[in-house]
Amino acid sequence: MNLTYETFLQEFEQWVGDEWQCLFDMYHQKLNLKNRNIATKKFKTIIEGVFKLSHQKGFQAMTMRDLSQETEISMGGLYNYFSNKDQIAEMIHAGMVHMAEACLKIKEYRHKDPVFELNELLARHIFLSERLKKWFYFVFMECRSLERELIADIIASEQFMETAILERILDANAQNLSQCHNPDFVAAMLKVMLQEWYLKSWKYIEKDINADQYVANLLLSVYHLTQVK
Amino acid sequence: MNLTYETFLQEFEQWVGDEWQCLFDMYHQKLNLKNRNIATKKFKTIIEGVFKLSHQKGFQAMTMRDLSQETEISMGGLYNYFSNKDQIAEMIHAGMVHMAEACLKIKEYRHKDPVFELNELLARHIFLSERLKKWFYFVFMECRSLERELIADIIASEQFMETAILERILDANAQNLSQCHNPDFVAAMLKVMLQEWYLKSWKYIEKDINADQYVANLLLSVYHLTQVK
DNA sequence: AAAAAACGAGCAAATGTTCGTTTTATTTGA
DNA sequence: TCAAATAAAACGAACATTTGCTCGTTTTTT
Known part of the structure; x- marks a missing residue:
């Protein structure tokens, strides 16, 4: 065993790529998002805000006003990137599953x-x-x-x-x-x-x-x- | 090492006693509760309801109406046994600390x-x-x-x-x-x-x-x- | 009959979400 | 090349619900 984190990261980059691009690919259709560049940046801002706030006080206790303040995006602006609060949790879950599968798929052989x-x-x-x-x-x-x-x-x-x-x-x-x-x-x-x-x-x-x-x-x-x- | 759970339970009974009595002792003064019998039963009902509901959906997501329905105690009735929602979490925390200390105090010697x-x-x-x-x-x-x-x-x-x-x-x-x-x-x-x-x-x-x-x-x-x- | 406990409708504040409007970005056409 | 026109994104006040909590009243216990 001499797989290091560094070499793993290269594999990850290659097979999975970027988490925000990944979210865009999965949800841009449903959400009517056109501009990839803008949307990926917003996803990054929003989801990282969600991580921060829900780490502090939990997802349920985080209000949309908290999130709006944290991300500096208006309430209406936020709702372009998800259809309701619960969907945020769903997106994070689905995104993680997607990335994990893409990453582990490589190694399905048995040594x-x-x-x-x-x-x-x-x-x-x-x-x-x-x-x-x-x-x-x-x-x-x-x-x-x-x-x-x-x-x-x-x-x-x-x-x-x-x-x-x-x-x-x-x-x-x-x-x-x-x-x-x-x-x-x-x-x-x-x-x-x-x-x-x-x-x-x-x-x-x-x-x-x-x-x-x-x-x-x-x-x-x-x-x-x-x-x- | 041949301490078993059964013998531990006896020790616990002896040193700590009952968790609902414990809550009564800690809070009856602050809450103006007179009848020990009634109050301990209510504490049991309420806290177990809290455990059930917050296990299902989390403490924040549990509403007082949920708790009222689960325990079959009216909103007003509930508030005789705590002064606000956050205090429920506090009481559970304080109760646990109290019981843990009472239980571990026995074993402060060093073998x-x-x-x-x-x-x-x-x-x-x-x-x-x-x-x-x-x-x-x-x-x-x-x-x-x-x-x-x-x-x-x-x-x-x-x-x-x-x-x-x-x-x-x-x-x-x-x-x-x-x-x-x-x-x-x-x-x-x-x-x-x-x-x-x-x-x-x-x-x-x-x-x-x-x-x-x-x-x-x-x-x-x-x-x-x-x-x- | 007096004290303690339980009730539950009602209040104020908070929260998720919408939508008409404004701002920003992209495309078009001369 | 640069306005005009169209599309996309962002805004935030306003709305309907929900939520924590109170308090005057009723029921139960002592």
Whole structure:
């Protein structure tokens, strides 16, 4: 495993591109937006404002007047870029899913070595959530503002991740590469360690620990928890 | 370590007692409540209603009319048991802090064996958060509805926990009982594993894993992550 | 009969959203 | 090349709801 955040970023750029362009592509038709240049800038301003305010007091507590003040866009102006408040949360969710899929699609092959695969899986997830930190945080914290269908979406994709981790541990055990006695539990804990990275990112900024260092520590933990030989 | 949840519960009963009585003791004066019997029942109904509704859609999104309907208490009736909406969140926070302190005060001594101490610390935290699951969940998820001072409170107590864990790991290393190469990281991860228990409790109910089993797995992880000898 | 608790219609303030108007950007035509 | 004309985007006061909360009254308890 020697994928670094830097090389990951290049991949991301290539496969996903820019988050605001992405939003434009997904919603310009529905919203009757013509000018790509203007619209992407506005999306950036607005969504970053939403991230800021909802981080401070939560999405529900953020009022459209707050957002208008924060972004310096009038109430009427704002409503050109979404059809109602709840749709903002929906757009952020859909955008994140879209980008995550575009980014992980590359790696659908299965490598021979389950230990390698597990490391790769974990590292990629950390790097993706580093790149889309605020998106991940928002979706986790504000998912109750979403429709039921979308919540099911989130739970399913979390479950998918946990299962993917578990399978690699079981494979490694089967191939006698590791000796993990509580694979279910370890898989669950590894998933939580992934979440920690974007939920408490301020802690790691304070401690001066970057994504690469976090991954290194994480993989060391995997090594111990699964008793890799 | 052979503290079980059952024996912990007895301790809790003895030192803390009942959460609704606790709320009555803390607030009956300020709220001019005379009848203990009636008031504790109402507190139970109301706070459990708050837990249910804010779990569904968040505290901010819960309206007093929702709460009135859920608890089958009129708007005016509700306001006998708190002075305004924000105070509900405050009461839950203060109540939890009060109970946690009452419960942990017992164990302020320092044992000789840091490994034993660490195990005890973790187990007690899991058991406490099991007993007060909904309180912990609420405080974590809704802390943005609290005043700044109280938020600082929460962060401080989290930091305190992490430091306590870290100290035991360092002690164990120093006494050559363990060989942990990344104690800071491991301490942070152990704290997240504690949070997992109350944040995703539904997962473990589904998987039929109780607090005792979770603790067993957690301590096994400590053993591996710190390379106890 | 006096005190405590519960009621719920009603008030003022806040909030999401709209829409007629103004400003800015783009296209057209001479 | 540069106005005139058209389209797109931004504005923000105004509207209908919603929301937190009160208070005069009624019901229940002591």
